[in-house]
Amino acid sequence: MATMRILAFLSILSNLLLLVLGHVVGKPNANGLTIKLIHRDSPASPLYPGNTTFIERIQRLVNQSKARAAGAGYLSVHPNEAIRAPIAIQAKSIYMVRLGIGTFNATFPARPFKAYHLHMDTGSSVTWTQCQDCALPGNRCFPCSEPPFPNRLSTTYRPLPCNVHPLCIPHQCIGDSCSYQSRYLDGAYTIGILASEAFTFLSASGRPQTIPNIVFGCSIDTADMHYGGNDNQVNGIFGLGWGIRSFVNQIQNLSHGTFSYCLKFNDGHALDTYLRFGGDIPQPTTVLQTTKLVQFKSSQAYFIELLGISINGTRLDINPELFSLQFDGSGGCAIDSGTTFTTIIKSAYDVVIRKLLLYFSGFPNMTRTRIFESCFDLCYERSVPEGFRDLPGMTFHLRNAELEVAPQGTFVVNQLDSGEEVFCLAIVGGDHVTLLGAYQQTNQKFIYDITRKQLQFAPEDCAQNA
Known part of the structure; x- marks a missing residue:
């Protein structure tokens, strides 16, 4: 015993x-x-x-x-x-x-x-x-x-x-x-x-x-x-x-x-x-979209062809060349789960900011604030907390695919001790490259197929450990 x-x-x-x-x-x-x-x-x-x-x-x-x-x-x-x-x-x-x-x-x-x-x-x-x-x-x-x-x-x-x-x-x-x-x-x-x-x-x-x-x-x-x-x-x-x-x-x-x-x-x-x-990758519950994975010279990163960006269904006037790879490796767009918040090359990022300024000007209950200016460039305050209500989503137009990011993956929202609410665009500007970060990848199943040089993705409830 x-x-x-x-x-x-x-x-x-x-x-x-x-x-x-x-x-x-x-x-x-x-x-x-x-x-x-x-x-x-x-x-x-x-x-x-x-x-x-x-x-x-x-x-x-x-x-x-x-x-x-x-x-x-x-x-x-x-x-x-x-x-x-x-x-x-x-x-x-x-x-x-x-x-x-x-x-x-x-x-x-x-x-x-x-x-x-x-x-x-x-x-x-x-x-x-x-x-x-x-x-x-x-x-x-x-x-x-x-x-x-x-x-x-x-x-x-x-x-x-x-x-x-x-x-x-x-x-x-x-x-x-x-x-x-x-x-x-x-x-x-x-x-x-x-x-x-x-x-x-x-x-x-x-x-x-x-x-x-x-x-x-x-x-x-x-x-x-x-x-x-x-x-x-x-x-x-x-x-x-x-x-x-x-x-x-x-x-x-x-x-x-x-x-x-x-x-x-x-x-x-x-x-x-x-x-x-x-074989451990479970079958998706929705139809997968497919875009090309691009290998650039000796870089080990996974590039994707980003053709444009839309906010709330409206395509922004951004020159696609801003997302093109240059010979020295600058430019281009890489999908990078190691980066938290998406970084958009500055010239295109400025267009995103201007569009959102115009969009939020139509909501009198939203006041631009700099309370989180050390973190993000575009934040708003509203006296009555409403979560992600009235916040727009964003679409990244890829070659043969559309990555639709919900407001929950586009903004961060926080309620202050005073009871007021602040929300910020959860994207930052960069000087040389666009990186599609983890926050904008949330609640999407991504499958990297290195052999076929394809990236597949579909909306998924990631809380279910998909």
Whole structure:
């Protein structure tokens, strides 16, 4: 009897350990994969800010959006693309994943892997985290709340031999091993070894799903990395971009070249969601629209062809060339779930503002206010709270598709302590690029089909974890 009680206790403890990670929901699928996406401001996030006011939450997310879009270099490419990789900005995604890396000889209840938070990024292809070899002479580590991945102790860690593996760039090596490097506009960089390793995603049912031989960047030399606070609670990047090193491309047997998400976001409150691959993508409840995904030179970002914008059903007089890609990588429109609020290139953004000023001039109960001017450019106050009543929606006209954004995805609304209400256009202006952000993607199921170079989407109740 005592033995049975001990075994029962150990079983419960084991399940609790697995639920701490809680990545894959339900039974592991041999033809799919589901990973929990953790919003950076949710209680499950290591970056959780605690109790904050509405304006504090929004300000954080606006700053993140502006940083994400800052500088054309986010999507720029070097003239000599065969030698040098794109330079990116070091802007953190609003979503992250938590996963296990490696295989270690561990006695229960210790985990047989090391768990890390990584920023989910559709603008990057390399998944990387810091490794213990950063402490060797001549290398550099960045401060991190989690110890670097102990690559030398993992029984499944295999550096890729130089110039042999198909995911290696010829002659880009450190010693006898393939290497990678990611550089950022602010001077930060990460350099390291490309290696294969076992990645583990854990199910709520307590059944781990381990995927062997995932190629990732084992970072051994960094400078000026900032991944959350002074002690960097996030340990690197989970890359979902175009490149052959992208996680979605590496798990073709599970993803079949597809991944999907359905984002939940409500008035600045953070809500977690799910990233689904291949056979785990549920069938939509409505008809999907399809538009083309565009790959631009060596950029890893997903571009879409934005042809125009309408407000409340009226097409705005915006030159479509403002959304066209330029040779240096500026311009264009990328769909980016890592950006909170959509950023529209300034010349087109000004047209949007003028149209809304004209629209709201017809409502005498609305008074323009600058109470949230540190966050948004266009806000109104009204004495009687009415939520999203009389607020217009917005349509993004894409090639062969129309992305209709409801007022709930176009504006943020907040009731003040005085009882009055303020609402703001939840879009910001940018200098070099248009990014379709997560707030404007809410309550839509998006399916990325990398093989066919298609983006499909349809309205969906994302609260149902679609």
